Amino acid sequence: MYIDTHCHINSEELRLKARTVITRARDAGVCRMLVVGCNFEDSCEALAMSEDFSQFGIYASIGIHPHEAKNYGAVPSEFAQLVNNPKVVAVGEIGLDYHYDNSPREDQKRMFEAQLEFAREHDMPVILHIRDAMPEAMSILKHYADLKLLFHCYSGGLEWLDRVLSMDAMCAFGGAVTWNGKASEELREVVRRIPISNMLVETDSPYMSPVPYRGKLNEPANVKYVYEAIARERGMLMHDLEVKIDSNAERFFEWSMSNV
Template sequence: MQSLAPLFDTHLHLDPDDHPPPLFAAAREAGVGLFLVAGGTLATAEQARRLAQQEPGVYAASGLHPHEASTLGGDIELFRALLHQPGVVAVGEIGLDYHYDHSPREVQRQVFGKFLEMAVAEARPAIIHCREAFPDCVAMLREFQATGLRFELHSFTGSPAEAETFLAMGAFLAFNGIATFPKGENVREVLRNVPLDRLLVETDAPWLAPVPYRGRRNQPAYLPDIVRCVAALRGLSFEETARLTTENGRRFFGITPRGEPDAAAAKR
């Protein structure tokens, strides 16, 4: 098989009882060699930090998911401390979720603002979750435009107009298995027009397994199926799509090679 640069899964989650080594081994065999494990609570951010120090090619983010915003208490400095650990390269996953409202919206906004301030102060990119909260999310991000904040919209499912608004603010947009779903045409419409230098790919494992794995627990080894979908939508080869999305991920997170394993070429 032809050797490829490793694919970059720019967003996945692990449960506290997951056993990561086989998960990463399977992904590397599939051609995925770089991983960003996002934090959603202090415990999962700490788990991500440990993995970033133990597993080659694994990086971590420290943040509080909007579902958990009401649990923050006085822990924000503990999240900040994780940013000073090796391999922790971003703030996230943070943002607003008005679909489930697991935390009161005002609390979500307050906590989101605190983490955006942290991202600016620590010069780290932010991984943004925005669900049914576009007006408030945009308004808050605009308050930080003059600060040089770098941010991405993770698992982007917004409209073309919303995509244009975020892109005009300098955002990267990340796409996952939703792009392969029969009902994902709105996502595919955006994907066809995103500037290639702002495009990221992710699995959001363990959720949103792409076709043909719907109904299964998602895993990073399924990323090549998402890359194939992106390549087809953009009229690019798999190899070119792999190269540009990995380069974009490295650039967004400020990652340079530090001994990642050679990943096997993905099956195409």
């Protein structure tokens, strides 16, 4: 059974066909999916989906993506309410994106720190989106080493891996591990070296489609191609990898507690 720890079924691309996409994932053996929030509206949508499709193992996270930071003066006050819902298992995705710079960097930092404080206050794990900003992110995160941290779509390369592991953070890997090219070569090196207990798997649907669906709309059913690539790199049996990822995800999100 597979787990997709990061998907945007709440996105414009997938929202209207959520039922089909979720059913297809279930039929492909995906037993849990985490629908990730990027702004206030789609955090609410993620939560609504986790409730509507709860029998399919759908969970939600709430957060303001660095791209959206400029639109917010503070953490939405409604989040304090939403975070108490048992289906909300993390704060995210939050962080810094200096690749696109869709929000001014000062706004990104302000919202990143505010949401880290929020996560600490509510004792929630954090899903991080860090792109081309590892030095800046790390200088903020060193003050939050007490939190459970997950680097989604980890892109810090070997250079940052030791620092990340010294915080006992998790790294999630997606379609990029199946791609050609130098960056993906290095990513596979990270996949071979990272302790298995620090590893998670994701799709980031509808983005980041793995081979053989590169260039097409991604969806959680495709997570098996990521598992296959990781199993190959690690020389592991698929079953053993599935069991390990399942227990890592449970330890991090504690989602079986969300079902009571």
